[in-house]
Amino acid sequence: MAEPASPPIGYRLLLPSDWVQIPLRQGDAEQAARDIVGSAFARVPADVPRDKLTPLRLDLERRLLAAVADARRAKALELYLPMRLSSEVNLGASIVVSETQLPSRSGADTESSPLSNPAEVALQLLSGDGGGIDVDLSSGEVDGALAVRRERVVLADPERRDELATRRIDYIVSVPDDPTRWFIAAFSTIGAGDPKDDLADALVEWFDALMTTFRWSWT
Structure with missing residues (x-):
């Protein structure tokens, strides 16, 4: 149906x-x-x-x-945090869900149209990038909707209370039937203290698997 x-x-x-x-x-x-x-x-x-x-x-x-x-x-x-069964809250990882509107492209006739090409979306994301190293971008679909996956390492910034570098994975997904709106699921982890260690790799793999369970809801 x-x-x-x-x-x-x-x-x-x-x-x-x-x-x-x-x-x-x-x-x-x-x-x-x-x-x-x-x-x-x-x-x-x-x-x-x-x-x-x-x-x-x-x-x-x-x-x-x-x-x-x-x-x-x-x-x-929404903000999601892991609660260990041992009753300890592990703040080494989090998921933040938000929504944004990406700028439209302006045509020669001065009318705007929403960005729909994955490459264009990726360019917009890079131009608005909030910093990071080893940035990796890829595109695909999440529950049938155009999606861009961004992976990067953000260095420590004590002024923002970021005492350790973090590995961040963003899924930016086009909202069906509303091309101006984009859903964002942003995952962040410090691993075991190194954003590129084995724990960080395992958590990134887990988050990628989690996003395969993502489904839109109309009710």
Whole structure:
């Protein structure tokens, strides 16, 4: 059965159960972050000294709230973070979902038309690149929609609270039946401290596999 000729209203991803979602469009994202921390520390064994847990809890909450603030500044829609079954939140990776509009091309008749050629999209992405080394671009499809995959390493920047270099993978996907809108799923990891180490490679491979589960939603 063909999907209706109208833009989708959402999306689905088959995320593992140990990842948590913090919605940024509705509700209190900051309170959601605090609830995540509270839930994690509520499962810590009772015999663990409270005076040792309190500094850890405050530091974790600070970092989670900073991640929420960064996602809000980027006008993101959702933030996903991994929650280990051992009740530890691993901030070594994250997924930020957002939406953007890429500039249109202007023709000789001064009318604009949306970019649709993958090469043109790639050029726009490069011209607006926020920095990075070893940038790699490729194009294809995600759930039948034109997509561009960008991979890069972003060096540490203490001024932005980036104390370690990160490996970043962006999937920029054209929204069906609305060629001016683009969906972005941005994955970031520090690996085990080196954005090119084996852990980073494994996490990038996992994220690429995750994006094969991406589906648009019309309901």
